Amino acid sequence: MNIKPGKFLETIMSEKAREVAEMAEFSDFGNVRATYKLYDFLYENTAELQIIAECKKASPSLGDINTEVDLLAQAKSYEQAGAAMISVLTDPVFFKGEIDYLREISANVAIPTLNKDFIIDEKQIRRAVWAGATVILLIVACFEGNENRLKELYEYAENLGLEILVETHNQAELDIAHGLGAKIIGVNNRNLKTFEVSLQNSLDLFHDFKPETVYISESGVFGTQEATVLAPDFNAILVGTALMQSGNVAKALKNLKIARKRQ
Numbered sequence: 001m002n003i004k005p006g007k008f009l010e011t012i013m014s015e016k017a018r019e020v021a022e023m024a025e026f027s028d029f030g031n032v033r034a035t036y037k038l039y040d041f042l043y044e045n046t047a048e049l050q051i052i053a054e055c056k057k058a059s060p061s062l063g064d065i066n067t068e069v070d071l072l073a074q075a076k077s078y079e080q081a082g083a084a085m086i087s088v089l090t091d092p093v094f095f096k097g098e099i100d101y102l103r104e105i106s107a108n109v110a111i112p113t114l115n116k117d118f119i120i121d122e123k124q125i126r127r128a129v130w131a132g133a134t135v136i137l138l139i140v141a142c143f144e145g146n147e148n149r150l151k152e153l154y155e156y157a158e159n160l161g162l163e164i165l166v167e168t169h170n171q172a173e174l175d176i177a178h179g180l181g182a183k184i185i186g187v188n189n190r191n192l193k194t195f196e197v198s199l200q201n202s203l204d205l206f207h208d209f210k211p212e213t214v215y216i217s218e219s220g221v222f223g224t225q226e227a228t229v230l231a232p233d234f235n236a237i238l239v240g241t242a243l244m245q246s247g248n249v250a251k252a253l254k255n256l257k258i259a260r261k262r263q
């Protein structure tokens, strides 16, 4: 699907509304898959930068990234290489994702999985549990002027036993995430309007971080250089493209898992 510059968020939100309307109901979805709690893991393991490794075949900013890949094998190699969690894109239109990828991966790894999608409805949250997710993403920017709805979905997911990664891009959104009482907060380095990536998004915000919250810097990390910039202030990084394009996941992940103490 083609997107007009600057219109990505609007386009995907209407696409999601359509998807949700057509989505089958997931009523008998069972309990959240038992894994360790991501929050506890990140809170306790602060000596090294932790890696959330993403399964993503394509993206609206890059087009096809790796469409031939066996995502289950990819996920297993992430787990083996020491990733803290696996993020799985489930949006079919812009990311060539599938809910079945998440279901299959979740059934075959022991670590937490994240349902990476633009979640705007309880139906998607029930589907995430059904597919074995242990964490869901809620993007503050999707609820501009409608923070009550964000809070409703946050509480709905929390009551089901899911953990929630609340994604922000700037100070105003970080304030909203803190206001929600989010325990796991992401800062996306990619601007959802222009697709420009700047680690400055992350660096601008850390002065306001709370000691009891864990923080994940998302997007635009390709190697040790970016990881080194983020490591002092972030518990983890979320990495997609670099790992999907790497011929050697174990090596690529090892290069990112660096010590967190200040140099």
Ligand SMILES: O=P(O)(O)OC[C@@H](O)[C@@H](O)c1c[nH]c2ccccc12
Pocket (backbone or CB within 6 Å): 054, 056, 116, 117, 118, 139, 167, 188, 218, 219, 220, 221, 238, 239, 240, 241, 242
């Ligand atoms: O491929 P990258 O630059 O390593 O980025 C990964 C991840 O942060 C990115 O896929 C992402 C961050 N937030 C999102 C929200 C929806 C879809 C995708 C994303």
